[in-house]
Amino acid sequence: DQQVKQNSPSLSVQEGRISILNCDYTNSMFDYFLWYKKYPAEGPTFLISISSIKDKNEDGRFTVFLNKSAKHLSLHIVPSQPGDSAVYFCAASEVRGGSNYKLTFGKGTLLTVNP
Amino acid sequence: GAGVSQSPRYKVAKRGQDVALRCDPISGHVSLFWYQQALGQGPEFLTYFQNEAQLDKSGLPSDRFFAERPEGSVSTLKIQRTQQEDSAVYLCASTPGRTNTEAFFGQGTRLTVV
Numbered sequence: 001d002q003q004v005k006q007n008s009p010s011l012s013v014q015e016g017r018i019s020i021l022n023c024d025y026t027n028s029m030f031d032y033f034l035w036y037k038k039y040p041a042e043g044p045t046f047l048i049s050i051s052s053i054k055d056k057n058e059d060g061r062f063t064v065f066l067n068k069s070a071k072h073l074s075l076h077i078v079p080s081q082p083g084d085s086a087v088y089f090c091a092a093s094e095v096r097g098g099s100n101y102k103l104t105f106g107k108g109t110l111l112t113v114n115p
Numbered sequence: 116g117a118g119v120s121q122s123p124r125y126k127v128a129k130r131g132q133d134v135a136l137r138c139d140p141i142s143g144h145v146s147l148f149w150y151q152q153a154l155g156q157g158p159e160f161l162t163y164f165q166n167e168a169q170l171d172k173s174g175l176p177s178d179r180f181f182a183e184r185p186e187g188s189v190s191t192l193k194i195q196r197t198q199q200e201d202s203a204v205y206l207c208a209s210t211p212g213r214t215n216t217e218a219f220f221g222q223g224t225r226l227t228v229v
Contacts, residue, residue, distance in 0.1 A: 102160050102171065
């Protein structure tokens with residue numbers, strides 16, 4: 001049973017436009033959420049995160065929105081650039097034994113930004 | 116090195132063979148994690164070390180899987196009597212503290228069992 005779901009396997013957008021990647025979760029104990037970016041033959045790279053006490057976190061072109069009541073988060077990339085083309089993983093963790101450590105990942109969304 | 120280093124990058128094993136995968140975390144990082152990523156899936160948690168202590172091994176699929184970090188730095192993931200379903204990319208990650216926020220991942224070891 002998948003606790004973190006990314007229902008869109010792929011997304012294609014035009015350079016300069018907004019990319020919106022979505023993620024849903026089922027475990028109400030999750031309290032910290034992260035987005036990772038992965039290029040082929042490389043390991044995932046941390047992109048941005050958000051704590052459950054916030055509903056928005058922004059870092060440059062990247063913004064993550066969290067809707068706790070809907071158990072939904074999204075990553076917005078504005079403006080999208082060809083170098084953003086990669087697989088994006090949504091991940092979540094919960095506090096266990098006083099610390100967050102175990103990440104639960106979605107299956108990923110392949111973003112393609114066309115020049 | 117500057118990042119998490121894993122070796123080998125690629126490993127082909129015959130079914131039934133034992134394999135050992137190595138992870139060199141970022142120097143000084145307290146926490147170390149192993150994840151398994153099957154084709155078309157996201158990474159799945161295998162085990163977690165805080166220094167040399169293995170605090171969680173709940174994700175290890177079977178008793179054929181064994182991980183160690185004897186001196187609190189380098190870690191080895193060992194798979195005994197490999198089976199075809201073990202074919203996956205094995206990812207190692209480390210963090211400076213005791214939480215998994217902003218974990219730094221290695222490039223992974225792609226294991227193919229034939």
